[in-house]
Amino acid sequence: METAEGIARSGRVTVFRSGIWKPRTRPNSFEGVGEKGLAWLQRVKKEFGLLTTVEVANAEHVELALRYGIDILWIGARTTVNPFSVQEIADALKGRDVPVMVKNPLHPDLQLWLGALERIHHAGIRRLIAVHRGFYSPSSAQYRNAPLWEIPIELKTLQPELPLVCDPSHICGRTDLLQQVAQKALDLNMDGLMIESHIHPGQALSDARQQVTPVQLTELLGKLIVREASSDDVAFANQLQLLRGMIDGIDEDLLNILQKRMEVIEKIGEYKRDNHVTIFQLERWQEILRTRTASGLLKGMSSDFIEKICVLLHKESIRRQTEVMNTATEKKKP
Numbered sequence: 437m438e439t440a441e442g443i444a445r446s447g448r449v450t451v452f453r454s455g456i457w458k459p460r461t462r463p464n465s466f467e468g469v470g471e472k473g474l475a476w477l478q479r480v481k482k483e484f485g486l487l488t489t490v491e492v493a494n495a496e497h498v499e500l501a502l503r504y505g506i507d508i509l510w511i512g513a514r515t516t517v518n519p520f521s522v523q524e525i526a527d528a529l530k531g532r533d534v535p536v537m538v539k540n541p542l543h544p545d546l547q548l549w550l551g552a553l554e555r556i557h558h559a560g561i562r563r564l565i566a567v568h569r570g571f572y573s574p575s576s577a578q579y580r581n582a583p584l585w586e587i588p589i590e591l592k593t594l595q596p597e598l599p600l601v602c603d604p605s606h607i608c609g610r611t612d613l614l615q616q617v618a619q620k621a622l623d624l625n626m627d628g629l630m631i632e633s634h635i636h637p638g639q640a641l642s643d644a645r646q647q648v649t650p651v652q653l654t655e656l657l658g659k660l661i662v663r664e665a666s667s668d669d670v671a672f673a674n675q676l677q678l679l680r681g682m683i684d685g686i687d688e689d690l691l692n693i694l695q696k697r698m699e700v701i702e703k704i705g706e707y708k709r710d711n712h713v714t715i716f717q718l719e720r721w722q723e724i725l726r727t728r729t730a731s732g733l734l735k736g737m738s739s740d741f742i743e744k745i746c747v748l749l750h751k752e753s754i755r756r757q758t759e760v761m762n763t764a765t766e767k768k769k770p
Contacts, residue, residue, distance in 0.1 A: 438635045439650060442654075452486040478505060498528040508534065513539045519552075522555045537566070567602075568601070568603065588624075611647070618631065619661065631653060636649075
């Protein structure tokens with residue numbers, strides 16, 4: 437109640453999130469207070485005017501949450517990965533009219549995320565919200581869950597009318613990164629933020645390292661810059677159109693260069709075929725990665741960006757050369 441009071445005082449928060457049931461990796465860990473916490477949320481709503489939301493993982497959770505008048509339900513990352521669990525929740529929601537938030541699955545699988553949203557939509561729920569909370573990655577040293585911003589951007593591209601909320605707390609896993617991740621989410625035109633708060637973060641029974649006090653939350657939100665998706669300024673629009681025209685021209689040049697590259701790739705494939713040489717050449721691939729990354733770094737590009745481009749080009753090169761090999765094989769058949 438003290439946390440809710442502090443959050444409400446900020447005047448910047450509309451929904452109070454609380455994990456009543458906490459699915460844990462191992463038993464005997466704190467797994468939430470259960471049903472009695474729903475009564476506490478009723479008090480939060482009555483005394484502070486905040487909407488309430490809880491995570492639900494099965495049909496029983498849905499029934500209890502709605503019985504206590506919870507305003508919004510959310511499906512957690514651990515549940516999203518399991519279509520059986522999502523379908524159970526969807527079945528329990530049929531005939532109901534309640535907003536549902538669906539977090540991305542633990543691993544970067546856009547189709548799994550879309551599938552969970554579709555199952556809830558097929559149950560008749562029309563007020564859907566996607567929540568980006570990052571993805572598990574064994575190589576992510578900076579974040580608890582790698583943001584992989586390209587995935588929520590692709591989701592928004594496929595479902596432009598779907599509201600998209602970012603959960604910086606689970607992405608960061610620690611408080612010192614919250615400000616920059618929250619700002620980036622807004623700069624990417626996301627529709628809201630889900631940030632964890634506790635009056636005494638060090639005493640929190642779950643995810644203590646990623647929680648801020650209500651005062652810190654208010655300060656964080658106050659520093660955020662909320663930008664518009666567009667501008668009515670004519671000078672701005674004209675300059676933006678000019679720059680976009682330049683980008684269009686550069687992209688056309690890139691496509692022409694890529695076309696020429698693939699023509700050479702096919703000639704290489706023919707040459708390898710005629711000389712009975714394998715398509716994949718490990719030393720050459722390693723050389724490409726090394727030299728292109730070094731060149732890209734000198735031009736101010738990130739090594740990650742260059743590597744991704746090289747991987748895509750190499751994948752297409754392998755495909756083209758394979759087609760050349762297969763075409764020759766087909767011709768030799770009697």
